[in-house]
Amino acid sequence: MRASKTSGSLIAISLSCIIIFSSLGRAQEGQAGEGAVNLDARDLIGFPKLPVPTDNPLTEQAILLGQTLFFDPILSADRKISCASCHQPEHGFASPEARPLGVYGRRALRHAPTLYNRGYGDRQRWDGLAGSLEEQVLLPIEDPNEMDLKLADAVQRIDDIPEYQAAFQANYSEGVSEVSLAKALASYVRSLTYGDSPPDRFIYGERTAMSKAELAGMWIYESKGRCWQCHSRPNFSDEKFHNTGVGVIDGKPEPGRQAVTGQDADWGAFKVPTLRGLTETAPYMHDGSIETLAEVIEFYRRGGNANSHLDPIMQALELSDAEANNLLAFLRSLSKRKAMPAESKGK
Numbered sequence: 001m002r003a004s005k006t007s008g009s010l011i012a013i014s015l016s017c018i019i020i021f022s023s024l025g026r027a028q029e030g031q032a033g034e035g036a037v038n039l040d041a042r043d044l045i046g047f048p049k050l051p052v053p054t055d056n057p058l059t060e061q062a063i064l065l066g067q068t069l070f071f072d073p074i075l076s077a078d079r080k081i082s083c084a085s086c087h088q089p090e091h092g093f094a095s096p097e098a099r100p101l102g103v104y105g106r107r108a109l110r111h112a113p114t115l116y117n118r119g120y121g122d123r124q125r126w127d128g129l130a131g132s133l134e135e136q137v138l139l140p141i142e143d144p145n146e147m148d149l150k151l152a153d154a155v156q157r158i159d160d161i162p163e164y165q166a167a168f169q170a171n172y173s174e175g176v177s178e179v180s181l182a183k184a185l186a187s188y189v190r191s192l193t194y195g196d197s198p199p200d201r202f203i204y205g206e207r208t209a210m211s212k213a214e215l216a217g218m219w220i221y222e223s224k225g226r227c228w229q230c231h232s233r234p235n236f237s238d239e240k241f242h243n244t245g246v247g248v249i250d251g252k253p254e255p256g257r258q259a260v261t262g263q264d265a266d267w268g269a270f271k272v273p274t275l276r277g278l279t280e281t282a283p284y285m286h287d288g289s290i291e292t293l294a295e296v297i298e299f300y301r302r303g304g305n306a307n308s309h310l311d312p313i314m315q316a317l318e319l320s321d322a323e324a325n326n327l328l329a330f331l332r333s334l335s336k337r338k339a340m341p342a343e344s345k346g347k
């Protein structure tokens with residue numbers, strides 16, 4: 001490991017960071033491919049193998065470097081906001097506020113969604129603006145309401161810190177660049193997997209994994225509750241865009257996906273979020289407008305919010321209070337899980 005020349009005023013490099021850099025130093029001397037994550041060992045019941053782009057192999061070093069960056073406010077203009085300020089590990093990597101705080105007291109335009117299992121996703125963001133994690137992780141840095149820092153300046157700030165420079169050089173032939181910054185951050189986000197909850201274990205044979213109420217709730221979910229039609233397994237999301245009427249005012253939907261595609265059919269459509277980790281990630285919906293899971297169920301019981309483009313799957317549900325309670329128990333059961341190897345909730 002290189003001697004630290006950090007002045008200390010540059011950035012508070014955390015303990016985890018120091019550990020990271022020592023492990024990076026070792027990897028540098030090792031064989032090519034050393035440190036590659038064993039994806040088989042990280043398999044979640046019922047999920048396909050975690051997709052990893054060929055030009056950004058998932059290695060322990062890349063995850064750790066990405067994690068250090070994720071918690072480092074150096075990526076924001078005022079050096080006060082890190083990715084973790086909005087995607088808080090203790091809140092399932094979502095924001096506890098409807099619209100989280102960015103630089104200079106500004107607020108993000110939407111609720112910060114959970115980052116769990118985004119590696120299995122296709123398009124990123126509520127409106128699908130980003131086509132990959134590598135693309136998405138750079139957007140908040142330049143977003144004026146989030147971190148408001150030019151990417152060139154972000155690269156310069158990182159390159160000015162010898163420990164970061166060394167770690168990037170050990171991992172990426174080009175050293176610190178916009179591309180390698182995106183690769184490291186995306187690797188960390190990709191490592192945040194979440195599964196093996198009671199319903200997964202039940203479906204794959206562990207007959208005692210779920211309580212009676214949870215099982216009854218799963219039955220509602222899979223039948224007249226209609227939830228399965230959009231929140232499909234294994235990640236309880238079809239990764240598509242639907243209009244449920246969230247955010248509708250006087251029957252008029254927000255643009256949502258339409259602002260990205262320009263298609264009339266996409267008015268008011270937002271990406272279906274995963275239902276994993278829900279007990280940690282309140283408030284709910286793209287605008288954080290629903291505080292509790294019980295209220296989410298009430299929203300669906302009444303068939304969402306009527307508007308010109310409401311998805312035809314959305315219809316008022318005939319659910320008794322007991323059935324609604326069981327559905328709630330099922331949703332909660334998706335948050336009971338075993339922690340994955342190497343998943344870290346920060347420092």
Ligand code: HEC
Binds near residue numbers: 113137145
């Ligand atoms: C000021 C708050 C804020 C900060 C800082 C922030 N994010 Fe986000 N993040 C959001 C919001 C809000 C969204 C949803 C944006 C949208 O859909 O319009 C989001 C969306 C995402 C998504 C897409 C998730 C999905 O479900 O599609 C990823 C991945 C992500 N952020 C990663 C990061 C990373 C990495 C950083 C740091 C470089 C970061 N974010 C910094 C608020 C923030």
Ligand code: HEC
Binds near residue numbers: 273
């Ligand atoms: C027509 C597709 C569709 C159906 C059917 C559907 N959902 Fe959703 N769900 C969505 C979309 C889209 C969102 C995000 C909406 C938004 O924020 O604009 C969402 C959001 C949610 C959220 C909030 C998650 C978060 O992280 O903010 C929960 C919880 C949820 N749905 C549960 C359910 C349950 C339970 C059912 C069945 C009673 C159900 N959904 C039926 C499409 C659907």
